[in-house]
Amino acid sequence: MLILREAFYGTTRFDDFSRRVGITDASSAARLRELVDAGILVKQPYRPDKGRTRYEYILTRMGEDLLPVVLGLMQWGDEYLQDDDGPLNVVDAQGREVHVRITDDNGSEVQMNELRVRIT
Structure with missing residues (x-):
């Protein structure tokens, strides 16, 4: 990792x-x-x-597609694990922090209790 x-x-x-x-x-x-x-x-x-x-x-491209997974793990670690160096903030080109979220096709955030699994 x-x-x-x-x-x-x-x-x-x-x-x-x-x-x-x-x-x-x-x-x-x-x-x-x-x-x-x-x-x-x-x-x-x-x-x-x-x-x-x-x-x-x-x-x-396969490796680049892992970025949300790695960022999600970083966010989780920043929330729940203590690090002497403090959290690393990932920012966009304008300096705004970026976050990994679960969203629907319209870009609206979806809460965990709203998720369902279906076979396609």
Whole structure:
């Protein structure tokens, strides 16, 4: 989950994932491989300063579609778990906080007790 969170923050390079998440290179490699195998990230080559080929990890459309799930978990954690660093606020380009909500096709918020499941 931490690797995925970093991908949403814009991290793409292997060394940055390891450093920012605070795990070993072996653990980073294993987690990144799992996310690539699952289709959440894609591995793309690049050549910094015409040096040897390296790879960066880019979110796929499938990976981008996980953003509401990750933001929802962040909101939940901010509400119920204490963190010494305090909550991270996700904002739009104008600086307004964004929130994950359950809405209907018209954009109206739906309360949990109003939800039903049907087979389509």
